[in-house]
Amino acid sequence: MSRRVCALALPVFCALFTNCATLAPRASAGPTTADYLDAASRIVGREMVDGQAFARLRYLTDHIGPRLSGSPQANLAVEWAVKRFTEDGIVARAERVMAPHWVRGDESAAILAPASQRLHAVALGGSIPTPTGGITGQVVEVSSFDELHALGDRVKGKIVLYNKAMTREGEFTAPGSGTGYGAVVPMRHGGAIEAAKQGAVGALIRSLGTADYRLPHTGAMAYDDNVTKIPFAAITAEDAELIHRLLEDGGPVTVSYALGCQTLPDVPSANVVAEIVGSEKPDEVVVIGGHLDSWDLGTGAIDDGAGCAIVMEAMRLIHVLDLKPRRTIRAVLFMNEENGLAGGKAYATDHRSELAKHVAAIESDSGAARPVGFGISGGAGAEERVREIASLVKSFGAGDVKKGGGGADISPMRDAGVPFLSLRQEGTHYFDYHHTPADTLDKVDPFELSQNAAAMAVMAYVLADMPDTLARQEPESPTRASK
């Protein structure tokens, strides 16, 4: 079908969506949008009628389950994804990645004085274990690194508790933001290092989350080889508040915790890479990605089984509709986003010579709730072009475009100037479940997941097919930071 005909179809399309007239007026849609109205309609329509995103996610979470890097399930997920792409008729391969292999083991924690209370704790990913029998010490509570630093020597021999409540935002916020996840994640990342510098023997952190169901949230943390390594665990918000109240009573609070986690030797694992090769410019590539690994506590449905399902389904849609984009669309299901970024680094290294012709990279790693739009980090005019393209999915709410795009897995490609996009999901409840045992399939609405797959497919297809490409990032342009 000629693309020119599509402009005539616009009023019909709009009539199907009552808010279309106000949300996507013809005047602002621009020529790009008009040219791709037919393709977008076919993609969205096919997904609404024959969506298979949820079925993909269901298999990954129900039949494979948690997929922490190095686990047997992570490797099962690689095998399954290659097979699944292949069965969909899309050429796919596993690209080797050496992945960290950290295992949790048994863990326990308690307040010993002034009351005897069980604490609900989980080791942060990468933590060293405690000695057998655990460590015991008095708690020093801080709500920021500034507070910690001001305490100087008074932390020596103590257990530092980072206790700052995370605020509920509608979306992911980048590290260093004053609100939401971004305001607290630096304490989880660097908390063991900073506490150890001042002589602490252990560290605990109030879980980075927004619900009140006594769930500890795990996540990644870092050590510095020049600083003593101390064991670092997350406790629930309820437990942090309990310690806070007991400290307010005036006396010392003594806690004990035992972590049986271990870091084993790295193991061979893989990114899964699948391609729809471009019809005119096969060496120009649009990457779309999510991450295949997950934390070990839940089944990684929203983080980031959803991203994988969205990417797999976007590929299937473009393939079954025989859309044949001019450029290559390459799906990458990255390994080890959660605790090391080995997959993202390996991809950028192994494909270094191709990156100058990577025309965009889109990551989906903010859950499975309805899409609200895209973030974009690119050169001059890129934001406006993305906004035009996103207007094609404005009718189901995915048309909002914000400056600042990317994702942890694609971040190693930044030096090469690859324009970065994020597919953004509504995030009010994302951090209720993030990195907890409750990150399970039931948190995902199949229709919302399909909306995401359709939005991803439309954006990827237009970027891969439009006559020109997005202006590339300058080295210093803002990018969505890693999780």
Added chain:
Amino acid sequence: MSRRVCALALPVFCALFTNCATLAPRASAGPTTADYLDAASRIVGREMVDGQAFARLRYLTDHIGPRLSGSPQANLAVEWAVKRFTEDGIVARAERVMAPHWVRGDESAAILAPASQRLHAVALGGSIPTPTGGITGQVVEVSSFDELHALGDRVKGKIVLYNKAMTREGEFTAPGSGTGYGAVVPMRHGGAIEAAKQGAVGALIRSLGTADYRLPHTGAMAYDDNVTKIPFAAITAEDAELIHRLLEDGGPVTVSYALGCQTLPDVPSANVVAEIVGSEKPDEVVVIGGHLDSWDLGTGAIDDGAGCAIVMEAMRLIHVLDLKPRRTIRAVLFMNEENGLAGGKAYATDHRSELAKHVAAIESDSGAARPVGFGISGGAGAEERVREIASLVKSFGAGDVKKGGGGADISPMRDAGVPFLSLRQEGTHYFDYHHTPADTLDKVDPFELSQNAAAMAVMAYVLADMPDTLARQEPESPTRASK
């Protein structure tokens, strides 16, 4: 102050509460209400200005913690409550009760086939342990006893999963109700017996709860000495849904679970009893009660630390205001409501000779959210009298009166015809937390708890002081059934 003067104060009182004019018109208030307007105003005003209910609850949950019958903490709670009443100037004593001593031990569960997945399980209270290493078997899923019975021999050698989602209601529903807790609690209570009768080797139940945070909810269960005892555990809603989906795929689902729980010999424990002795009729008694024990997973803040705090605070209010009711008001903080009702039974037995002069018993055991009113089970006219009294607390929403009152702890007094009341709390979120680790202090709003204490104090005081008493229950009158 003469009670007659109080009628003059009504318009002033009403002016303070904008909805009073419509909610509590003078015409329906009746003489009882008018006579007690001053006392009610003093009670409510004092609690709003000098409320100490939350401080009571804080100590009980933060410093003592979980209080399962037989535990050291249960005995600490008894000691503390006697001391606390005494310090408030109210005569109190511990009345011996022999309590069950069931302990949880380690527990674990997993799906072994067709996928390998961890299950989040907790033993139900009173369950026998599994053999060391656990039991393994194929799952048979049912959503009712009728479905189970229809399966006949096909359950033999299998593990029965009771999987019926609990609906969210605004309030506690009695066993046998078609909705909410009442619709599912009979399966938890009798599930091991019914499954074993058909030859099952184990039983699991979808947690009786209304949230989706992968929290298993414990609770009481029963055995029949004439039926083989099988180990019985609750799994999370998420895990039950996972098993359901895997069964839908067609193949058998194999699970394994290990419970290390034990029933130890009964131990001496106690109800805590405190009294404000009646000025004219000391042998006529209004009992107000909650239960001091809790499940072991959380700190028993909403179930039923709140009830204890409400009762303790109601006593303190009546005492400090020097209201001197004609009849005795007796607070009873019962032991062992959760897994045996030993305290409720012991009270009814030990005070058998006094029950004919127990003029009412009020229980608070539905949480700590704002009071919505009272339930009443009494003789002719009792409901109308309670409605009149409750109109005194209508201004803060506690004026609704429903037929059917009581509570598990006071239920053994039913034969004696004691009129039963429940203080009813708003219950939308009660079963999100009930019997889970997340039943903690932060779930309680101090002001709402104070409203409950004030409502309890007003009802107890008026019942203890009014010229006549409520008509007694007939043996067959409906009563709120046990939890």
